[in-house]
Amino acid sequence: MHNLIRHLSLHLITCLFAIGVVSQALAAPDVVKVGPDHYQGTWLEIGRTPMFLTDGCVAGYSTYRKGKTPDTVMVEDGCRVDTPNGRLKTINGTGKIQDYGTTNATMRVRYPLLITFTYRVLYKSPDKSWFISANPSMSDLWIYSRTVPSKSKLNRMVRKASELGYDVKKLEFPPAR
Structure with missing residues (x-):
């Protein structure tokens, strides 16, 4: 026994x-530390997980502005419908940095109609020109850049997303500006 x-x-x-x-x-994967400049200005959406909300969206972007408090960010997400010259479609939200003062890498954004997304910055390039974010479950992933990347830079971005554990075959790359 x-x-x-x-x-x-x-x-x-x-x-x-x-x-x-x-x-x-x-x-x-763990988040990376980002500075206050991360949540300022416009980021171009280079790659993303397809979802109903972005069907027909090309030339996507997110523009961040300072909110009323240091841990809030005013967010404008936009895209063009069907072509980079198509009708502009935007939605505004208010982001709250969940880990303000430590990594500043997790932001929960509330949009109209009680739509809420949590974004986690998983990678930021050494030159701070592009980053990868995902929701906490890694079911949705986004690649953003300050400019439209070259083919070789795009390949580096996708390779990094794969290294972070994301199935990059799920990504779509809509035409940019």
């Missing part, structure tokens, strides 16, 4: 260890 209990205990410990390793492997 003692050997059976010992065997089951070792088996249980092995299973718990395996579960821990698997859950760590499946966990979303």
